[in-house]
């Protein structure tokens with residue numbers, strides 16, 4: 001990006017642009033080279049301005065949440081990373097008349113931990129299954145995150161997005177297509193080009209329930225995670241999607257791959273579907289390890305594992 005564009009971009013952002021920003025600091029894998037620029041966007045009008053500018057100047061961009069489901073390349077990202085700031089983190093009890101239960105509006109930057117805690121404090125049931133999933137509610141909608149047989153799509157009432165041309169749209173659940181760990185239509189098709197919509201808010205369905213029961217369910221999910229998942233090593237959660245009727249972790253373990261290493265990347269000895277950064281891993285290490293796992297599992301079981309983690 002030339003100096004004139006850099007200056008123009010900086011003038012549109014409400015907070016200082018972070019140039020040559022190391023993305024390893026913004027991912028739970030602690031892996032990734034620098035982005036040309038990273039901007040923490042604080043409000044809707046600023047986001048609209050920035051999207052228009054980036055589109056007009058054909059500058060590549062990508063929006064990320066807390067980077068808990070991302071593998072960023074060692075070369076980094078030749079473009080602008082947008083991250084929603086505190087201005088997109090509000091939680092509001094919405095219009096109860098819209099449905100039988102209670103509707104909650106959450107800004108996309110709200111962390112799942114804060115949102116889950118808020119549900120418990122309010123005596124609201126509906127999000128217990130998300131206990132312990134890191135990241136933002138925005139990232140969770142894009143991923144259709146879930147656990148224990150439930151997924152976020154079950155409790156979504158609507159989403160609000162900003163299109164690449166800066167238009168704000170609220171889409172009801174009936175117009176949204178979700179699949180296993182994917183929101184299918186989060187891309188925006190306009191004049192033959194396809195770009196990501198920025199999710200800025202979501203409405204969720206909750207139901208009033210006994211607060212102690214909600215708390216105890218959350219605690220039991222928390223406990224299960226503590227015993228089943230690796231602790232204290234950077235990772236991005238389950239690396240592969242579970243194939244229909246089976247578990248990626250079971251297949252990888254059955255192939256004897258627990259503990260397999262490439263450089264600093266390792267198949268977790270605790271849970272085989274977690275590829276962890278055991279120290280100094282590069283994205284290239286993780287990708288090579290991923291390929292080794294896929295090849296061996298396919299040879300042993302005939303099943304081709306698909307990554308759940310997104311690549312940047």
Ligand SMILES: Cc1cc2nc3c(=O)[nH]c(=O)nc-3n(C[C@H](O)[C@H](O)[C@H](O)COP(=O)(O)OP(=O)(O)OC[C@H]3O[C@@H](n4cnc5c(N)ncnc54)[C@H](O)[C@@H]3O)c2cc1C
Pocket residue numbers: 028062063064065066067068069070084108132133134135136137138139140141142143144145146147181196197198199200229235236237238310
């Ligand atoms: C220890 C651990 C455990 C995990 N357990 C689970 C689990 O049980 N179940 C599960 O489903 N996931 C799990 N995950 C994965 C991850 O936490 C979830 O997918 C989470 O919802 C991602 O949120 P994020 O904010 O970190 O998104 P990111 O990783 O930052 O982004 C994910 C994708 O969404 C896009 N995106 C993010 N925000 C926006 C936005 N506002 N608008 C448009 N696009 C956006 C990004 O470009 C990217 O493609 C786990 C991860 C870890 C590290």
